Each structure stands twice: as structure tokens, then as C-alpha cells.
Amino acid sequence: MASISEIRCNGCGQIIGRLVDVDGQQWLQVGQVIARSCHGVCAKCGHVFNWHIADWMLAELAKKVLQNRESMLQLEQKSE
Numbered sequence: 001m002a003s004i005s006e007i008r009c010n011g012c013g014q015i016i017g018r019l020v021d022v023d024g025q026q027w028l029q030v031g032q033v034i035a036r037s038c039h040g041v042c043a044k045c046g047h048v049f050n051w052h053i054a055d056w057m058l059a060e061l062a063k064k065v066l067q068n069r070e071s072m073l074q075l076e077q078k079s080e
């Protein structure tokens with residue numbers, strides 16, 4: 001199973017970087033650089049890569065909300 005901390009290219013799935021925690025804040029590490037946003041192209045397939053910490057955090061929040069909703073629905077179905 002892929003680690004949640006790996007950030008991959010949307011085109012080919014190549015690992016572009018990984019999330020690192022610095023004093024409770026998430027940063028993207030690409031090589032020896034850590035950044036809050038990163039824009040460029042995948043070195044493997046040329047797919048445009050646009051990443052920003054705010055977008056990533058929003059997507060993670062949405063994922064959690066959807067997971068919670070699913071588990072609530074499953075609980076409701078079991079109790080019926």
C-alpha cells in the first residue's frame with residue numbers, strides 16, 4: 001500500500017516528492033528542497049505538476065469527511 005506521504009505525478013504515478021512534517025506543518029520535499037508549493041513538469045512523462053499545501057490539505061479534509069459519511073451510512077444500514 002502506498003504511503004500517504006508520497007506525492008505522485010497525476011500522469012504516470014511516479015513519486016515526485018513526499019510530505020514532511022516540520023514543527024507540525026506539512027511541507028513537500030523534492031530532493032533536498034522543502035516547499036509549501038511546487039510547480040513544474042514531471043521529469044519522467046512531462047505531465048504538468050502543480051501542488052500547493054492549501055489544496056492538499058483541503059483534499060485530505062474532503063477525503064476524511066467522505067470517509068466519515070460512508071462509515072455513518074454503514075452504521076445506519078446495520079441498525080435498520
Ligand SMILES: [Zn+2]
Pocket residue numbers: 009010011012013014042043044045046047
Ligand atoms: Zn509523470
